[in-house]
Amino acid sequence: MHLKKKKLLLFLFAFIILLSLFLLKVKEHMIDFEVNYKAGKRLGGGESLYQVEDGHFMFKYLPSSALLYLPLSFLPLNAAKAIWYFIVVFCLCSLVYVSNKILPSEEKKSVYLLILPPLILAKFFLRELYLGQINAVVTMILLFMIWFFIHDKDTMPSQKDTYAGLLWGVATALKPYALIFLPYFLLKKKWKSLLSGIGFLLFALFIPAAFYGWRGNIIIFKEWISTLSRSTKALLASQDNISIIALFMKWTGNQNISFLLSGLVIAILGILFLAVILIGRKIDRASVLECSILLILIPLISPLGWDYTLLMSVLGVTIIIHNFFGYSKFLRGVVVFNFFIITFSLYDIMGRNLYARFMSWSVITINFLILIGYLMHLRFRKIC
Numbered sequence: 142m143h144l145k146k147k148k149l150l151l152f153l154f155a156f157i158i159l160l161s162l163f164l165l166k167v168k169e170h171m172i173d174f175e176v177n178y179k180a181g182k183r184l185g186g187g188e189s190l191y192q193v194e195d196g197h198f199m200f201k202y203l204p205s206s207a208l209l210y211l212p213l214s215f216l217p218l219n220a221a222k223a224i225w226y227f228i229v230v231f232c233l234c235s236l237v238y239v240s241n242k243i244l245p246s247e248e249k250k251s252v253y254l255l256i257l258p259p260l261i262l263a264k265f266f267l268r269e270l271y272l273g274q275i276n277a278v279v280t281m282i283l284l285f286m287i288w289f290f291i292h293d294k295d296t297m298p299s300q301k302d303t304y305a306g307l308l309w310g311v312a313t314a315l316k317p318y319a320l321i322f323l324p325y326f327l328l329k330k331k332w333k334s335l336l337s338g339i340g341f342l343l344f345a346l347f348i349p350a351a352f353y354g355w356r357g358n359i360i361i362f363k364e365w366i367s368t369l370s371r372s373t374k375a376l377l378a379s380q381d382n383i384s385i386i387a388l389f390m391k392w393t394g395n396q397n398i399s400f401l402l403s404g405l406v407i408a409i410l411g412i413l414f415l416a417v418i419l420i421g422r423k424i425d426r427a428s429v430l431e432c433s434i435l436l437i438l439i440p441l442i443s444p445l446g447w448d449y450t451l452l453m454s455v456l457g458v459t460i461i462i463h464n465f466f467g468y469s470k471f472l473r474g475v476v477v478f479n480f481f482i483i484t485f486s487l488y489d490i491m492g493r494n495l496y497a498r499f500m501s502w503s504v505i506t507i508n509f510l511i512l513i514g515y516l517m518h519l520r521f522r523k524i525c
Contacts, residue, residue, distance in 0.1 A: 175273070177273075181212075190207055226273065232278050241254045243426075274449060286322075289302075304337075309322055328415070385442065391501050430520055437457050
């Protein structure tokens, strides 16, 4: 009973801290949530989700994504913000917990695996809360998808693959960048995951027809494609864009050269990832490391890869820390320095000019390409 009281007090203390953070710092912001909240209202009223007068704050997700915000749109904005804030907090905590649980090892795991990853990625976690973004929710869904791949209790293999596919479909309906797993399913011959996921995605794409009608739904979908195309071209050179394409745009200032160089880098990454899959054919729970790489690749390959989306690397960071002493002394030193840069590359510490220069050099992109290299190194040595 004494232990239960301690846990209850700890929970209450954490809740008070989080509530204070919301009331004092976050509530007046959550700009991205406001955009999505408005989209929920527009969906319910059968209005267009993509309106030119919204400018930079135009809704950029699939129409099916607005369904998530429809119930919240019936609440006052501040109440909806509070609910979404705690949903994101729960998801961020789940990312750390689930990443620890699905590690490809049965041995006892250190408490540092629950402490270090969120500390290293703290600025991305906090930015997610500050903006009221949806990446933590999507990442949590994808981590549960991975969990189904490796879960071997009380579930038939065919059912596991079907449930994993459904979760992938949900994640893709919320944010299309989850489509990065489609070629992976093909390579791994996860046909049931692929079919169930595509089936759910098609279903989700047709749901908005209940608000717009069949013809209106097609029009809305075309508006989304047009909006996404315009946004991509306009934001490629944005300071906070950490994609590989943006890296070369910042370095060269030439769009054609940037597309060529980024295509070459992505092709090399694709070949290396294929090697990772081939080497892992006889490794138990190989999907964990492979999916962790894909999660990091999402913001790097996506033309609109914003820095806070790098919270999706929590599984990869957890794997690297778990296998820290499997690297040489030199590599351990390099990765510690890499983590140091990721953690402390903060606007408040560096100041406006240095931080702007840091982002214009796309250093953070290189940091996470290095992490992908560390994960691949584990596979090439057949450690996991």
